[in-house]
Each structure stands twice: as structure tokens, then as C-alpha cells.
Amino acid sequence: MQQFADLLDGLVFMPSRTGKLRLIAHYLETAPDPDRGYGLAALTGDLDLGPAKPGAIRALAEARCDPTLFYLSYDYVGDLAETLALMWRPPPGVNAAPPPLPEVVDTLMAAPRTRTPELLAGWLDRLDATGRWALLKLITGGLRVGVSARLARTAFAQWAGLDLHDVEEAWPCVRPPYAPLFTWAAGGEKPALADVAGFRPFMLANPLEETDVRQLDPAAYAVEWKWDGIRVQVVGRAGDRRIYARSGDDITHSFPDVAAAIDFDGALDGELLVRDADGAPAPFNHLQQRLNRKTVSAALLRKYPAFVRAYDLLQAGEEDLRPHPFAERRRRLEAFLARPRERFDLSPLLPLTAWDDLGRLREEARERRMEGLMLKRWDSVYVPGRPKGPWFKWKRDPLTVDAVLLYAQRGHGKRSSYYSDYTFGVWRGDELVPVGKAYFGFTDEDLRQLDKWIRANTTDRFGPVRQVKPGLVFEVAFDSIHPSPRHKSGLAMRFPRISRIRWDKPHTEADRLETLATLVEAGGGA
Structure with a gap:
């Protein structure tokens, strides 16, 4: 110990x-x-x-x-x-x-x-x-030592002199304390996948800059929406059914409704989403109700039914399709989903004849509640990691708002002595109401200045949390905003981060709740 x-x-x-x-x-x-x-x-x-x-x-x-x-x-x-x-x-x-x-x-x-x-x-x-x-x-269960599961697996792979992607494929086949992994590291056999629905490391996309678009050949790429859910891999083998997050973590227990519908031997790559009352993909905050749960109640299953919008077929029975070009994998995927399958449907391709079409589609992304666009070369094979060139993601621009710091909480680990987690709000009438919380987007020097300001302007304490007098404005960037009954404002941001610290701006000039409400009405509630 x-x-x-x-x-x-x-x-x-x-x-x-x-x-x-x-x-x-x-x-x-x-x-x-x-x-x-x-x-x-x-x-x-x-x-x-x-x-x-x-x-x-x-x-x-x-x-x-x-x-x-x-x-x-x-x-x-x-x-x-x-x-x-x-x-x-x-x-x-x-x-x-x-x-x-x-x-x-x-x-x-x-x-x-x-x-x-x-x-x-x-x-x-x-x-x-x-x-x-x-x-x-x-x-x-809260180590908080700055080590993700993937970093720990990377450390094992490097120490053992093994390929990380091989290690990630073998990981679901073993259980703590991982005796077969250490036998493999000592020169033994790789743990056999056998009848386990194993994980296949994801292929990732590179960000696409607007200036780079016209350097590409539009005929060489398929285009899809970047769906506003979480990317998953759905695997079935010999009755074993599993759902993996992008990190390689097994999240099957959180989505038993999807797992129960895996009636095939194979592996799908796709987006995990929740359906709304009309059967369409619901905003991300609906999916959020299902994430990170060890057990899911019958009420949650009924209210937030999950499904997977598939955009790649990696394995069909015993056949590994990853060495095939995307055009072939897409053809096989369309054939696989030609008949209706409960909890699974096909991510449609978007028409593209010129780059002007792409810009127009990206402009529509927020209105359609999409994160942006995905571009995939028709000839790209499926390889782990983030190779340069085959796949691109072109996300919509973030939204920004000027908000006032309301509360600050101590961080964890090396930040445990600093107030580094910030709750901020906007004006509703003459009252400030919270709309989000952020704990990144600033430098270590910024953190020291913020901590000093917070300690000097504290008005009340609640355990590790301090309430501060209104006075400090943040420019907050975020991906979308949606209704939230848990917040006094009735709204909550998705992926908020500190874009700038507005030391120069009077807090009375921060944004108002009505401004954020218009972003929801304009389609910002993805």
C-alpha cells in the first residue's frame, strides 16, 4: 500500500x-x-x-x-x-x-x-x-492525480515495449490484477480475444481550418454531420455485448437498452444519441442524463431512449473491415442497416460538389443542432490514432458571453490550495443568476491573480466554496446552451471555458439572460 x-x-x-x-x-x-x-x-x-x-x-x-x-x-x-x-x-x-x-x-x-x-x-x-x-x-473512488485511463494504458504499453493499440484491444479481455497482461509483457502470448467483444482503437479526425478547405479535392471526400452526442463503438461477439467510449472505457452498464439490441457479431463505429418524442436526435443535455450511471432506472430508459447513429462498420462476423477503404466499409454498412434495426440507424451522407456547399452546410450546423461537419476520404483505411489527411472535423464556431464571477471553489490535486473552479452568472433584471461553471482556459499566472482577487473579495463561505462580491467579468466560450431546471436561471451551458478575463469591463455591463435565451431559440440548445 x-x-x-x-x-x-x-x-x-x-x-x-x-x-x-x-x-x-x-x-x-x-x-x-x-x-x-x-x-x-x-x-x-x-x-x-x-x-x-x-x-x-x-x-x-x-x-x-x-x-x-x-x-x-x-x-x-x-x-x-x-x-x-x-x-x-x-x-x-x-x-x-x-x-x-x-x-x-x-x-x-x-x-x-x-x-x-x-x-x-x-x-x-x-x-x-x-x-x-x-x-x-x-x-x-476519486484519485484525481491527473492520469486518465488511456494515459495509464499508455504507460503500461511503453513499459512493456508493446504497441499501444494492441494493448487497448487486449484490455477488455482481462480483469484486475491483469496477470495475463504482465505475462504478455514478460514475453508470453497476447491475451486471446476468444469470445470477448473486444475494443478496437478509434480512428480520429484532425481539425480543419477554413484556409485549408480549398486545398482539398471535394470529389475525394465524403461529408457527414458531426452529431452532437458521444462517439461509441458497439461490439457483439458470441453473445457478449459491449459498448465502448472513445477512451476505451466500457460503458455498457449505462446503456442496457442499446446493449440488448446488439443481435449481431461485428463492430459498429457511431454516435450515441437519445431520441426525442418525435423520434429525432434530442439535445445533448438529454443524453447527459444517461451518462456516467452505474444503473439506469426504468423511468430514465423510458424518458431518454438511447440509440446509435452508425457511420462505420469495422467488423462483420469474422471479417476485419478496417483494412478496406472507407467507400467499401460504407457500402457494407449501408447493406448491414438496409433492414430496420432497433436502436441503430445510418448516418446520412451530405451532398458535396464544391467547397461552397461545405461552407453553407457549416453555417447551417447550429440551426440544425449539429456540432459541425466530418470529412472522410473515400480511400481511407481505418487506422488507430489521428493520421494527418484522411479525416477532418470542421466544427462550428463557439458562442461567447460576458458573465460575472459569483462563486469560487478550491480545485483538486496541485490546485487544492487555489480557488480554480468558477461559477458565473448573467443579469436577470437587477439580479445575477448562475448559468455555468468552468475550471480551465486560463494560465497558471492567471490562476494566481484570480485566487488573490477571490480571497480579497470574499463575502461568504460555504465549506470549500467562497461567494464573492460582483466585480470580475469573464468572457466565457461555450458550444451551446439549453434549458436546465437545475439552474436558477433556467439555462445551462455546454462545455463552458474561460476565453478571457475581462479585468477592464464593469460587471454591470455583463450580458443579460435574455441574450442567452435567444441563443436557445436560435438553435443553441444542442
């Missing part, structure tokens, strides 16, 4: 991607089995321990610490695990060795949830502050 804790501690303070890869590789090289497998699974999100609720952690803190001192410290530190790790004091006489990581994992997976607080207290007594912090992060 201590070696895993040292890894997390190193990762959270390591700013560079290369440095993170090096730290993970060192852990894989030096940690014993099955520790390194469980540690890798924690980084990829494959380790399901039935995470403890924050309320249970707070109750444990209140039992061992002075509650007033704990909550004052929590308000200052801004991180529950870090606060408890620093304040925890073992009872006199405890001198046991730190628990090995497999002991923690195996015990938690076998024990009833009601025993978690008791087990956790015993382990906290045996660890130092860093070990306690790592244990709490592990057991609450």
Missing part, C-alpha cells in the same frame, strides 16, 4: 505527461504482483471496490477528531481525504505494518458495505499521512 501511496503522491505533483509516464513505469517495474496490477487498475478506473460515501468518511472523522477543528481544517484544505489524512491520530500502542494493497482490495471486495468504516479505521491506524491519503482516495 505504501508503494502505491508514493506513486499517487508523485503523480499529483508531477506536471508533465512524460514525468507521469515515467513514474507509472517505475511502479510497474518495482512493485510486486498482484500489487502492481491492482495499482494499475485503480489508475484506469477498473477497480470497483464499492466506493465509500463522503458521509461515511466525515462520520469517521467526527469520531476520531474534534469536529469543529476538522471542519475548520477541511474548509482551509478543501479536500476531504487530505484533511483526514493529516488530522488522523492512531491510538497509543498501534505499531502494525502498513497493509499491503491486495489485502485492502481483497478484503473490501469480500466484506459487506457495513464493515467499511471499521476496516478503514484499522488501516488508517497502520499508515502514515501519505498512505492514509492514498487509501482514502482509493476507497472513495
Whole structure:
């Protein structure tokens, strides 16, 4: 456990991607089995321990610490695990060795949830502050150390000297602590796909600049809408049915209605969407109600029925179609979907004879609630990664609004000492109402200046959140805006990010809610 804790501690303070890869590789090289497998699974999100609720952690803190001192410290530190790790004091006489990581994992997976607080207290007594912090992060399911699942898989591939795309294909075939993967890394056989509906790494598109458009031959490209959902891969093999996100994460559990309709052996690449009452693709915020859920209620299944709009066929039975050109794969896809299939339909191609057609279509994207356009060379084979030239995405321009900072919350990891998560609002009459939240789009120097301004202009505190007096304006860029009953304003932005800090602009001149409402009416509610 201590070696895993040292890894997390190193990762959270390591700013560079290369440095993170090096730290993970060192852990894989030096940690014993099955520790390194469980540690890798924690980084990829494959380790399901039935995470403890924050309320249970707070109750444990209140039992061992002075509650007033704990909550004052929590308000200052801004991180529950870090606060408890620093304040925890073992009872006199405890001198046991730190628990090995497999002991923690195996015990938690076998024990009833009601025993978690008791087990956790015993382990906290045996660890130092860093070990306690790592244990709490592990057991609450919130590592937040700046490592995505794909970065962890990349680290394993580089350490093992294996091709990343081969590793990503094999990953769904194994389970923590990944013994077959480490056997493969030591020179053994690649884990067999067998009857597992395995993952195929996605082919990605490059952004297209307007100045580059006329350098391309319009006859060489197929054009489709860039649908406003999430890209998925739907795979069926020998009765095994899976849905993969672009990251390679298995999201089948969130979409059982789509999984139940996989009655074929093959692999489709497409866009996961939700239907509205008329059967058309609904705005993205409808799909958002279904994302990141371990279980989906019958009410959600009825209200937000999911489907996949397919735009590529990667596998048909035993035949791998990826080496074929897109024109052939498209022909096979059209034949595959020639008969109606529940939860699956075909992404139509758009007419293109000249680049003027493309510009016109892009201008229509927002009105049609599309993200933009996709261009795919008819002769392109399907290869993993983002090769230059075969595929392009031409997204619509973002919307912007001037909004006033209302609340600031401490960040996580290396940002835990800074107020880096910002809630902002616009004017409704003479009242500011929140419309979104952003935590990126600014430099480290900007962050230091913002943090200083927030501390100097705080009017109230709510745990790790500070309310500030109106005065600071952000130019916020966002992709779309849609109705939201969860916000006091009745509206919420999609993908908001800080475009500029308007130190120069009076907050009284920020935008009004009526302005944002017109963007919804104009089709900004995608």
C-alpha cells in the first residue's frame, strides 16, 4: 500500500505527461504482483471496490477528531481525504505494518458495505499521512492525480515495449490484477480475444481550418454531420455485448437498452444519441442524463431512449473491415442497416460538389443542432490514432458571453490550495443568476491573480466554496446552451471555458439572460 501511496503522491505533483509516464513505469517495474496490477487498475478506473460515501468518511472523522477543528481544517484544505489524512491520530500502542494493497482490495471486495468504516479505521491506524491519503482516495473512488485511463494504458504499453493499440484491444479481455497482461509483457502470448467483444482503437479526425478547405479535392471526400452526442463503438461477439467510449472505457452498464439490441457479431463505429418524442436526435443535455450511471432506472430508459447513429462498420462476423477503404466499409454498412434495426440507424451522407456547399452546410450546423461537419476520404483505411489527411472535423464556431464571477471553489490535486473552479452568472433584471461553471482556459499566472482577487473579495463561505462580491467579468466560450431546471436561471451551458478575463469591463455591463435565451431559440440548445 505504501508503494502505491508514493506513486499517487508523485503523480499529483508531477506536471508533465512524460514525468507521469515515467513514474507509472517505475511502479510497474518495482512493485510486486498482484500489487502492481491492482495499482494499475485503480489508475484506469477498473477497480470497483464499492466506493465509500463522503458521509461515511466525515462520520469517521467526527469520531476520531474534534469536529469543529476538522471542519475548520477541511474548509482551509478543501479536500476531504487530505484533511483526514493529516488530522488522523492512531491510538497509543498501534505499531502494525502498513497493509499491503491486495489485502485492502481483497478484503473490501469480500466484506459487506457495513464493515467499511471499521476496516478503514484499522488501516488508517497502520499508515502514515501519505498512505492514509492514498487509501482514502482509493476507497472513495476519486484519485484525481491527473492520469486518465488511456494515459495509464499508455504507460503500461511503453513499459512493456508493446504497441499501444494492441494493448487497448487486449484490455477488455482481462480483469484486475491483469496477470495475463504482465505475462504478455514478460514475453508470453497476447491475451486471446476468444469470445470477448473486444475494443478496437478509434480512428480520429484532425481539425480543419477554413484556409485549408480549398486545398482539398471535394470529389475525394465524403461529408457527414458531426452529431452532437458521444462517439461509441458497439461490439457483439458470441453473445457478449459491449459498448465502448472513445477512451476505451466500457460503458455498457449505462446503456442496457442499446446493449440488448446488439443481435449481431461485428463492430459498429457511431454516435450515441437519445431520441426525442418525435423520434429525432434530442439535445445533448438529454443524453447527459444517461451518462456516467452505474444503473439506469426504468423511468430514465423510458424518458431518454438511447440509440446509435452508425457511420462505420469495422467488423462483420469474422471479417476485419478496417483494412478496406472507407467507400467499401460504407457500402457494407449501408447493406448491414438496409433492414430496420432497433436502436441503430445510418448516418446520412451530405451532398458535396464544391467547397461552397461545405461552407453553407457549416453555417447551417447550429440551426440544425449539429456540432459541425466530418470529412472522410473515400480511400481511407481505418487506422488507430489521428493520421494527418484522411479525416477532418470542421466544427462550428463557439458562442461567447460576458458573465460575472459569483462563486469560487478550491480545485483538486496541485490546485487544492487555489480557488480554480468558477461559477458565473448573467443579469436577470437587477439580479445575477448562475448559468455555468468552468475550471480551465486560463494560465497558471492567471490562476494566481484570480485566487488573490477571490480571497480579497470574499463575502461568504460555504465549506470549500467562497461567494464573492460582483466585480470580475469573464468572457466565457461555450458550444451551446439549453434549458436546465437545475439552474436558477433556467439555462445551462455546454462545455463552458474561460476565453478571457475581462479585468477592464464593469460587471454591470455583463450580458443579460435574455441574450442567452435567444441563443436557445436560435438553435443553441444542442
